[in-house]
Amino acid sequence: MKTPFRCAWCGDQVLPGDLQHALLPDYHYACALRATLGSIGHAQGTCSCYVKDGTAEDDPPGITRRQAAQLVADYVRQQQQPRSGRN
Ligand SMILES: [Zn+2]
Ligand SMILES: [Zn+2]
Numbered sequence: 588m589k590t591p592f593r594c595a596w597c598g599d600q601v602l603p604g605d606l607q608h609a610l611l612p613d614y615h616y617a618c619a620l621r622a623t624l625g626s627i628g629h630a631q632g633t634c635s636c637y638v639k640d641g642t643a644e645d646d647p648p649g650i651t652r653r654q655a656a657q658l659v660a661d662y663v664r665q666q667q668q669p670r671s672g673r674n
Contacts, residue, residue, distance in 0.1 A: 591603070594613070594614050594618050595613040595618070596615070596618030596621055597618050597651065597653035597656060599653050601615055615656065616660065617653070617657045617659065617660035618653065620656065620660050620663055621652075621655060621656035621660070622656075625659075626646050627659050628645070628647075630662050631662065
């Protein structure tokens with residue numbers, strides 16, 4: 588891959604070895620998910636697109652953009668886990 592460059596979402600450097608999204612090479616993997624899916628609230632269906640009380644539209648306060656992206660990536664991973672042997 589190219590030499591380190593700044594992620595188009597969080598602005599942190601994307602370093603060799605960082606996980607990247609195959610279709611969105613300008614981002615960290617997590618940041619690509621955040622940029623395409625929206626905030627963690629949106630991914631979970633609790634943002635104001637779904638909940639009309641105006642809460643939870645944006646990233647949770649007090650964390651970095653990259654941490655907010657990681658929340659979305661973790662959520663997606665949970666959703667994709669096969670539910671084997673457990674109900
Ligand atoms: Zn990033
Ligand atoms: Zn939304």
